[in-house]
Structure formats: C-alpha cells, structure tokens
Amino acid sequence: MNAERGFAMLDVIVALTIAAVGGAALIAANNLAARAAAQAEARLGAMAIARVELSAPGGSRTGETDLEDRSYHWAVEAEPPTEAGLIRKTIIVSWGGSDAPRRSVTLETAEFAAR
Numbered sequence: 001m002n003a004e005r006g007f008a009m010l011d012v013i014v015a016l017t018i019a020a021v022g023g024a025a026l027i028a029a030n031n032l033a034a035r036a037a038a039q040a041e042a043r044l045g046a047m048a049i050a051r052v053e054l055s056a057p058g059g060s061r062t063g064e065t066d067l068e069d070r071s072y073h074w075a076v077e078a079e080p081p082t083e084a085g086l087i088r089k090t091i092i093v094s095w096g097g098s099d100a101p102r103r104s105v106t107l108e109t110a111e112f113a114a115r
Helices: 009-055
Strands: 061-067 070-078 086-095 103-112
Touching: 009 061, 009 070, 009 086, 009 103
Parallel strands: none
Antiparallel strands: 061 070, 070 086, 086 103
C-alpha cells in the first residue's frame, strides 16, 4: 500500500477558489461601507447647513454653500405669520449631480414672529 502525501491539484484549486471568492466579498463589503460613510458625511453636512439657515432671521431665500468637497444648494420657504404669531419655515438642502445621484434633506420648523 502506497500512502499519498501532500495535496492533490484539485485540492489546491478548490482552496484558491474559496480564497478568491472570500477576498472578493471582503472588497465588495469595504466598498459598500466606504460609500455609506460618504453618504452619511454628505447628509451631516446638509443637516448642518439646514440648521444654520433655519436659525438665520429672514424670509424665503435660496443659496449655495460649499462645504468641504461638496456643493450644496438650499432653499428656505417662510410662510406668513399665523394669528398666533408663528412663522413656519421649510428648508430643502440638496447635493450631488453629474457624477452622483441627486439627494436632498428637508427640515421644517416654526418660530414666533418678532413683534
């Protein structure tokens, strides 16, 4: 009886295939995580711009803000004061464009009108 020693060629091919599939899955997961982190960063920037612009005095207005490597477009809409003296403000902040899908964040608030 001859005892075989080592690995057969088929064993090596199967092992390399499993390693390649696992490596490809890790790379795909890393790319997905990087994309999610970039989207979260962009959304945080939009929320910061929205908070600043909503807290600024004034009525309806639009503008552009560059923050880090992104350009954001924003529009504030202020409704006339209610009988109770409340002004409702809505802001839409959008970003993205030619190389990425257009995304936006909308916030609303109400504040008392100055008397």
